[in-house]
Amino acid sequence: MITENKHWYAVLTRTNSEYKVRDYFSVQNIENFLPVQPHMTETNGQLSERLRLVIPRMIFVYIHPREMSIVRGTMNVYDFLRLIPGHPPTPIPESQMADFRYMIDYSTKEVILTGEAIPRGTSVVVAKGNLKGLHGELVRYEGKYHILVRVNLFGCALVSIPANCVKKEKE
Template sequence: MQARKLAYSWHAIYTRSRAEKKLYKELCSRSIECYLPLQKELRQWSDRSKWVEEPLLRSYLFVKVSEREYYDVINSSFAVRYVTFGGKAVSIPEEQIESLRIFLEDENRKVDLSHDNLEKGESVEVVAGPLKGIQGEIIQIRGKNRIVIRFDSLGTCVYTDISLDKIKQVQPVF
């Protein structure tokens, strides 16, 4: 009898307050694939300033699990629950996770987060530059063209500046 191949998919986990890095470290030590989007910020104290890595999405961590690891992840002391819709954990497309990784690879790129319900934009794909291959929406925010990745299940959009000569229109995939 042949063993059934496990299907892995990405899910968002809601973490305890300010415990994203702790949960990430714990899950990595248990060989569970996870992704914690971090962004460097310059923090100012009265006596010094310092660059620190902060989670882009506060209280969220992404995990790629099969049915086998599904409950192991939530049993961590730093995990609260999966992000769900209709009582079932929402699956996040692999392309969105990869696009987010590419957004954050360039430390000099300003990536912004919005919890506002941004207007729907035209579906595009980046065809040149460091963001090549990313698919998202093009919208104007404060007079600048931005490429947006929507995480509807989190009520969040991640966006960054993009030049119109680096994109082409495509049919929506998400």
């Protein structure tokens, strides 16, 4: 397996096939990340916890550019997400992907994704709670404090957090 020059890429899938594509990638030994979070739903008065896709029709892969044909040839995959149509797939910086994955994996609150142009916030690191160690920006969004992680390719991921749980990052 190729280990150097690997990058994270966003892959577009057919509707309702994200889990199948994830399983195909796992069988092919392609490192992947499908962002899901627990979500409470009510059906006939009964509460149940289900996994919710954070970004429908998208899965992330960590591959060398030579492995792109394997990914494209996987059943139910449309293509890679590109910043400019017709150009090569756009890699996602490793640090952004690491912070995004950490937020998804460890947040007990719903992660909000937005393409809004949110002004830069104060660079912080979470000092306590389940997101301890997460680097991001402290911003006010919809009247509440949120920690924000920017992912250049598709916008911002935010999760609400008390302002006393973060500390300003040293420059």
